[in-house]
Amino acid sequence: MKNIIKRYFKPVATLSILLAMVITSCKKDEYYNDGGKADPVFKGNMMQFLESNDKFDTIAQIVKLAGMEDVFKNENITFFAPTDEVIRRTIGLVNTPIPELRNGLNQLLFDAGRDTLKTLSDVQPEIWRKFLGRYIFKGSYKLKDYPQIDFNLRELFPGSYYYTYDSDVANIGVVYNSVNGVKYVGYRQLALSYLPDRSNPSNFGTAAVATSDIQPSNGVVHVLAITIADNIGDVPTNFTANIFGFNVDFYNDVLFTR
Structure with a gap:
């Protein structure tokens, strides 16, 4: 099992390098071939997709620990997939100078005098199941199947509410982005918002x-x-x-069991 707390960001190429690459490529049109659109179809089930992509190594392990491997292999579902980086930030490190890992679960456990997490299996399966379910929806839904949402004009474009796999509630919508101040003419982007309190739909955590x-x-x-x-x-x-699960509920549930 890979140690999820030792994974670091890959360096990002500088703008100057990117510009140089673009300029160079423009001078060599004779070598350019249009590869067309990327193929969105993966030849395998959803579990195989997660296992085949190194961005989801840890998520694939969590699916197995949660006892949901059969769901990801055989059931028809839509999965809003957090990457392994979400788990890394959620668990975090103890007394680290790295800002994004400083307020993770392990620091909370350490400060509370509890045993910190060494492996993913230190978290009880039912906890993994509870919070993984917040990202799963029954049925297959592409971007085109969701309504528009405008977070500044929700009375007109509210998105729509959906039950998660385990009957929590989420809001999902497509944002029509602006270009140069002109609304709705830009690219389309899905947004997922988890609602921790059904009686207060204005309180939510949103992921793009x-x-x-x-x-x-x-x-x-x-x-x-x-x-x-x-x-x-x-x-x-x-x-x-x-944060895995969109709020501190995951922290609280794990703290209670340590």
Whole structure:
């Protein structure tokens, strides 16, 4: 099992390097071939998709620990997939100078005098199941199947409410992004909002989708983005999107068992 707390960000290429690559490629048109659109279809089930992609190594392990492997292999579902980075940030490190890992679960356990997590199996299966279910919906739904949402004009474009796999409630909608101040003419982007309190739908944690409409044989996968700012496009994200389960409930449930 990979140690999830030792994974670090890959360096990002600088803008100057990217510009140089673009300029160079423009000078060599004779070598350019249009590869067309990326194929969204994955030849295998959803479990095989997770296992085949190193962004989901840890998520695949959690699916197994939660006892939901059969669901991801055989049932028809839509999965808003958090990446392994969400688990890394959720668990975190003790007394670390790395800001995104400083307030994780292990620091809370350490401060409370409890045993910290060494492996994923230190978390009880029913806890993994409870919070993994918040990202799963029965049936196959692509971006085109969801209504528009405008977070600044929700009375007109509210998205829609959906039951998760285990009957929690979430709001899902498509944001029509703005371009140069002109509303709704930009790219389409899915947003998933978990509602911790059904009686207060204005209180929610929102995650933007980075990649949508991946299609394994038994459903659809939408990959969630890590939140590093207050907005991703016109989606007003918040940092609860970087916590597994969208809020501190996961922390509380694990603390209670340690």
